[in-house]
Amino acid sequence: MELLNAxxxxxxxxxxxKTSVEDSKIEQILKAGCSAPIGKSLYDHxxxxxxxxxxxxxxxxxxxxxxxxxxxxxxxNAPVLILIxxxxxxxxxxxxxxxxxxxxxMMLEATExxxxxxxxxxxxxxxxxxxxxxxxxxIPDDYTAVSGIVVGYAEEAVEAKELTLSIHVDRx
Ligand SMILES: Cc1cc2nc3c(=O)[nH]c(=O)nc-3n(C[C@H](O)[C@H](O)[C@H](O)COP(=O)(O)O)c2cc1C
Numbered sequence: 001m002e003l004l005n006a007x008x009x010x011x012x013x014x015x016x017x018k019t020s021v022e023d024s025k026i027e028q029i030l031k032a033g034c035s036a037p038i039g040k041s042l043y044d045h046x047x048x049x050x051x052x053x054x055x056x057x058x059x060x061x062x063x064x065x066x067x068x069x070x071x072x073x074x075x076x077n078a079p080v081l082i083l084i085x086x087x088x089x090x091x092x093x094x095x096x097x098x099x100x101x102x103x104x105x106m107m108l109e110a111t112e113x114x115x116x117x118x119x120x121x122x123x124x125x126x127x128x129x130x131x132x133x134x135x136x137x138x139i140p141d142d143y144t145a146v147s148g149i150v151v152g153y154a155e156e157a158v159e160a161k162e163l164t165l166s167i168h169v170d171r172x
Pocket of ligand 1: 010011012013014118119120121122161
């Protein structure tokens with residue numbers, strides 16, 4: 001898939017089939033994520049956690065549901081959650097930029113693999129708030145979950161985006 005085509009085709013997918021995602025596809029998605037630009041090359045300050053355990057996915061989803069006061073599954077029944085965690089960084093907020101770059105690379109590769117994806121911002125807050133959950137996810141105490149994406153086969157295709165300047169741009 002050509003780059004701009006992949007960028008346009010990556011849409012926030014909010015309905016997933018139960019079908020599990022092939023390990024080979026997850027592997028490629030992880031490689032794309034690990035190839036993202038990382039501030040100061042602090043790779044050892046970051047961790048990626050792939051969650052496919054149904055019970056843990058349900059716990060995170062229930063936590064999100066309670067936080068968001070919603071009745072639907074805020075992870076849209078997706079079979080895979082990929083969380084990014086980080087150690088304390090030497091520069092403020094750099095972990096959020098790192099996570100953004102990693103997540104975008106992973107979502108573009110998911111698109112390339114015929115999969116849907118979406119950022120689930122609050123997933124990290126639920127994980128950080130529940131020590132047993134963090135432990136079950138093997139996230140060490142000195143790491144904090146930053147954000148996550150879900151990945152899976154989309155229930156319905158979503159139209160590609162038109163490549164437009166949807167954000168205000170000044171050219172000086
Ligand atoms: C930082 C960030 C947090 C987001 N959090 C959520 C979320 O928690 N749940 C959700 O359904 N979508 C979430 N999204 C998806 C956006 O709502 C979506 O990307 C936006 O509406 C644009 O649509 P598109 O992705 O189809 O281009 C998030 C996106 C970003 C970049």
